[in-house]
Amino acid sequence: MSGDSVIELTSLSKRYGSTAAVDELDWSGGRGVIGLLGPNGAGKSTLLRMLATVLSQDSGTIRVFGLDPAVAAERLAIRRRLGYLPQEAGLYRNFSAYDLVDYVAVLKEITDRTTRRDEVRRVLADVGLTDEMHRRIRTLSGGMQRRVALAAALLGHPDLLVLDEPAAGLDPDQRLRMRTVLSDVGQRATVLLSTHQTDEVAAFCQRVLILDRGRLLFDGTPRELAGRATDRVWISDVPEAGALRSWVTGDGDIRNIGTPPTGATVVEPTLDDGYLLITTEVGVRT
Amino acid sequence: MTSVDQWHVSNHELERYVNHTVPTFARASVEAHLLECDRCRSELNLLRSTAAPDGDDDDVWLRIADRIDVTGRPLRSSTTALRVSTSSPLLLAATLSVAVGVVIGVAIAAAVAPRASLPLFVMLAPLAPVVGAVLAFQTGIDPAGQLAMATPLASGRLPYLRALLSSGAALVAVAVASVFVPVGLDDVAVWLLPGLALTAFVVAVSTWVDPRRVALTLACGWALLVAMWSWGPRRRTISLDLSNLAVERQSVQLMLVAVTLGSAAVTFLRRHELPGWRSR
Numbered sequence: 001m002s003g004d005s006v007i008e009l010t011s012l013s014k015r016y017g018s019t020a021a022v023d024e025l026d027w028s029g030g031r032g033v034i035g036l037l038g039p040n041g042a043g044k045s046t047l048l049r050m051l052a053t054v055l056s057q058d059s060g061t062i063r064v065f066g067l068d069p070a071v072a073a074e075r076l077a078i079r080r081r082l083g084y085l086p087q088e089a090g091l092y093r094n095f096s097a098y099d100l101v102d103y104v105a106v107l108k109e110i111t112d113r114t115t116r117r118d119e120v121r122r123v124l125a126d127v128g129l130t131d132e133m134h135r136r137i138r139t140l141s142g143g144m145q146r147r148v149a150l151a152a153a154l155l156g157h158p159d160l161l162v163l164d165e166p167a168a169g170l171d172p173d174q175r176l177r178m179r180t181v182l183s184d185v186g187q188r189a190t191v192l193l194s195t196h197q198t199d200e201v202a203a204f205c206q207r208v209l210i211l212d213r214g215r216l217l218f219d220g221t222p223r224e225l226a227g228r229a230t231d232r233v234w235i236s237d238v239p240e241a242g243a244l245r246s247w248v249t250g251d252g253d254i255r256n257i258g259t260p261p262t263g264a265t266v267v268e269p270t271l272d273d274g275y276l277l278i279t280t281e282v283g284v285r286t
Numbered sequence: 287m288t289s290v291d292q293w294h295v296s297n298h299e300l301e302r303y304v305n306h307t308v309p310t311f312a313r314a315s316v317e318a319h320l321l322e323c324d325r326c327r328s329e330l331n332l333l334r335s336t337a338a339p340d341g342d343d344d345d346v347w348l349r350i351a352d353r354i355d356v357t358g359r360p361l362r363s364s365t366t367a368l369r370v371s372t373s374s375p376l377l378l379a380a381t382l383s384v385a386v387g388v389v390i391g392v393a394i395a396a397a398v399a400p401r402a403s404l405p406l407f408v409m410l411a412p413l414a415p416v417v418g419a420v421l422a423f424q425t426g427i428d429p430a431g432q433l434a435m436a437t438p439l440a441s442g443r444l445p446y447l448r449a450l451l452s453s454g455a456a457l458v459a460v461a462v463a464s465v466f467v468p469v470g471l472d473d474v475a476v477w478l479l480p481g482l483a484l485t486a487f488v489v490a491v492s493t494w495v496d497p498r499r500v501a502l503t504l505a506c507g508w509a510l511l512v513a514m515w516s517w518g519p520r521r522r523t524i525s526l527d528l529s530n531l532a533v534e535r536q537s538v539q540l541m542l543v544a545v546t547l548g549s550a551a552v553t554f555l556r557r558h559e560l561p562g563w564r565s566r
Contacts, residue, residue, distance in 0.1 A: 052435075052436045053436055054432070054435040072558030072559070076438055076558070079437060079438045080438050084435075084436035086431075086432035086433060086435075088432065089431050089432055090426065090431025090432055091430060091431055091433070092428075092430070092431070094375065095429055100429060100430065103373055104430050104433055104434070106370050107370065107430065107434055107438070107439040107444070108437050108438065108439070109438050109439055152430065152433050153433070162436075
């Protein structure tokens, strides 16, 4: 393993028929919270599933903690240090939240009953489900069910957390709690999460990746992402024909990204601007 | 819970227990009594509430239960394995449906169309345990769904333990169903052999390809073969007595044993390659 890299990907590819879900991806990452942005079908879930060792690649290499998930013994070693939250967990709905997380704890080889109980209570408290822990999953709201799955992913203090849209269905309070918990985990471990929300990335990710059609379009800090749109965003009263994207803001102004005309009112870019500029430019080029 | 005897832990002993100054040998005895005695437990709670107002009584009792329940590690790990293996309500329901379906199907056939009961039994006997094993390998039957896939235990012994239990239950159902057909009690064990061999074969092949495909192909092939033997136009010229095939032909039995053992060996060598638990 080179340097502090927890994940190392080399020419990683995965295809579904003629569609490349992940296309010749080279990337490495270490400790901290890393946000993975991209439109639907960008290959985010495919990439996360491969990193979570549940999907094999077509070509290229994956190293997690310097281990190869294609080798059975090394895959097992990775899984012992991994927490994974799939996009659709598919939890059995007649278990209570406690029983379900307890069951996953057994699957994670936390066999000592006392340790397991303490750990299950800890993770349920982390996601704010202490009061609902004995309710059956089918009686919980979608957001609560998502938090049960997140709690299960947090079991055993994993060194790598792979989370596929962890904020989906959470209300603002719960998102704030999730950010706090994941930021805390990110102090000592690697947290890789996919999201559609740039504000999520801005709030607590140290690093952001943009994936589109299986290719990595951006890798940097949230500030650098916003910086990509410096001098490329302007406000106008009418839609600009030369803009790559234009939309009406809450103030009734037209916000444009692209190459501003002379004399345009250039404004401070946001993360959204950076993201839209990068993904739109690629769309125009292809 | 009722009081176990006339003896109760003295206040002095309880205080020592709360302060962790009871000798180890006496501590176990006090804990065993506390678990059964409401009165002493109330006394203890009173003492604890004075000594540690923030104490969590639930936790205390759970910990006491843990200490008393401690058993040898091998037993604990095997009971855990059994508990986890049987903790899939979906698999239990599916296995039960297969088992009950086999018994009821053969019983109804024996009552309504006695001549069809034996072919039906011969058709179902090897396939029921195969279905049980295939069900056990589906990731969807795990209570934790996709979450389970990335855990160490789920990718190791768990699917195999479940397959063993599920196909075992199906084999028991086959043995029960044999009561309704003229197989003879002595031959029941022999009739379980094709099921065992076929299941072991499917499990072994499952380390390469989706077990559902293998099972479906085998099921269709076997059903067709039995149907041809039983009702086809050349049934008299073939003149195979199905009920005696596995019983009287020792070569067939030896072959089935060889298939079972060979498949088991292949499965052991390729035990980490279950495709359902790591998609391609």
